[in-house]
Amino acid sequence: MTYFKPFFISTIVLLFMACGSGNQKPSSLFEIVLEGNSTSIKQNEALGVSVKNLKDKSIDNIVYSVDDEQMQLNGNKIKFDIPKLGNKVLKADVTYEGNTVSVTKKIKLLAATAPEIYTYTIINEFPHDTNAYTQGLEFYKDTLYESTGKRGRSFLRKLDFKTGKVFEQIDLNKTYFGEGITILQDRVYQLTWQSGLGFVYDVDGLKKLDNFQYGKSREGWGLANDGEKIFKSDGTEKIWVLNPETLGEEGYIETVTNSSVFNRANELEYVDGKLYANVYQKPSVMIIDSNSGAIEGVINFGGLSDKVTKTDTWVATDNVLNGIAYHPTRKSFFVTGKDWDKLFEVQIQKK
Known part of the structure; x- marks a missing residue:
């Protein structure tokens, strides 16, 4: 019994680590990056958007959305022509190595011109x-x-x-x-x-x-x-x-x-x-x-x-x-x- 106990414990630890590596939080894998590190965007402004690959995963596809509406990339920029302004969440659905995860970033969508x-x-x-x-x-x-x-x-x-x-x-x-x-x-x-x-x-x-x-x-x-x-x-x-x-x-x-x-x-x-x-x-x-x-x-x-x-x-x-x-x-x-x-x-x- 004393011989198998350390082996048993080490096996459990290895299994736990293996399971954990497959269930990492999306935010530990990817991060949304906005041009100029901006979090405030004016309505109809086109701004560069990318996803930072924190763990060097093989990315197959990225879909961006705000308010459940898909945002189209044009030359790595998104035009934020969203009808309702205010506090928003920019979401990126990232497909990689047979998996799809979602990462988000809080943004403020502001008026195009001053009052x-x-x-x-x-x-x-x-x-x-x-x-x-x-x-x-x-x-x-x-x-x-x-x-x-x-x-x-x-x-x-x-x-x-x-x-x-x-x-x-x-x-x-x-x-x-x-x-x-x-x-x-x-x-x-x-x-x-x-x-x-x-x-x-x-x-x-x-x-x-x-x-x-x-x-x-x-x-x-x-x-x-x-x-x-x-x-x-x-x-x-x-x-x-x-x-x-x-x-x-x-x-x-x-x-x-x-x-x-x-x-x-x-x-x-x-x-x-x-x-x-x-x-x-x-x-x-x-x-x-x-x-x-x-x-x-x-x-x-x-x-x-x-x-x-x-x-x-x-x-x-x-x-x-x-x-x-x-x-x-x-x-x-x-x-x-x-x-x-x-x-x-x-x-x-x-x-």
């Missing part, structure tokens, strides 16, 4: 309730609908934008912090902040019809719609696409500039293929391509809060610009802020 800068001209000023901590603003048939936040102060109301007269209002339970709204097919959809819960109302009497829960999105921030689907921001770089019938999340876009992925989209409005998004705690609004996520423009609303009456309870980091609604007949935007005493009608133009 253009826009400014504004005030057309009209209207009264706004200083007890309205505005989180959502939207027009429907010339009537303004507004959703507000703060627990114990959250409500949904419809009002005359010219006078501030409230037609109807429903108060939320004090446990909820109201957020963005959108209106589609005679229904008002309203988010709450951290409760993971949204509400659906009849557009006429504001009668609550249903509740809905969030899926993978983190929180409830802003809502908008393009007539067919609903867009939802959640405090991250993602703007989620919701099915209006099921309220299920069916995908997302990510908001990016030509230099970074950006994560401050708050209140939303949709106009002609673009999402207008308040930048969280900043006096500005992003103009986002609703298909790609590219931030194509930034509207600088600096100076607008100077026209608002400051109260003793005014807090600069809290009573910020928030709320944007487009009036399709007047072809103008309406903007306000949290607890502001004015609602501004503005025209947007390039600076």
Whole structure:
């Protein structure tokens, strides 16, 4: 017994080593290398891509893909003409010596050009309730609908934008912090902040019809719609696409500039293929391509809060610009802020 024991142990070790050599992790065999060691790529840019052979294997074929779409090599370069921007994973399926393994590399696909800068001209000023901590603003048939936040102060109301007269209002339970709204097919959809819960109302009497829960999105921030689907921001770089019938999340876009992925989209409005998004705690609004996520423009609303009456309870980091609604007949935007005493009608133009 003592004679065979060392032999037995050494045999097991050799067998283990042999098995281990055939089950190495793909990342120990191959590595994706991008030209210039870049991890950020602009949309439609052609960049050199290769696979580093770490163990001198005999490679038969390599297939590259992003978002499950095969990417074609042209002279060892890939043109990253991918419709949706943001955080991506470049995958290489490597066939070698009768095996196929997959290796991946995280990349950021950015906008091709920098955002253009826009400014504004005030057309009209209207009264706004200083007890309205505005989180959502939207027009429907010339009537303004507004959703507000703060627990114990959250409500949904419809009002005359010219006078501030409230037609109807429903108060939320004090446990909820109201957020963005959108209106589609005679229904008002309203988010709450951290409760993971949204509400659906009849557009006429504001009668609550249903509740809905969030899926993978983190929180409830802003809502908008393009007539067919609903867009939802959640405090991250993602703007989620919701099915209006099921309220299920069916995908997302990510908001990016030509230099970074950006994560401050708050209140939303949709106009002609673009999402207008308040930048969280900043006096500005992003103009986002609703298909790609590219931030194509930034509207600088600096100076607008100077026209608002400051109260003793005014807090600069809290009573910020928030709320944007487009009036399709007047072809103008309406903007306000949290607890502001004015609602501004503005025209947007390039600076």
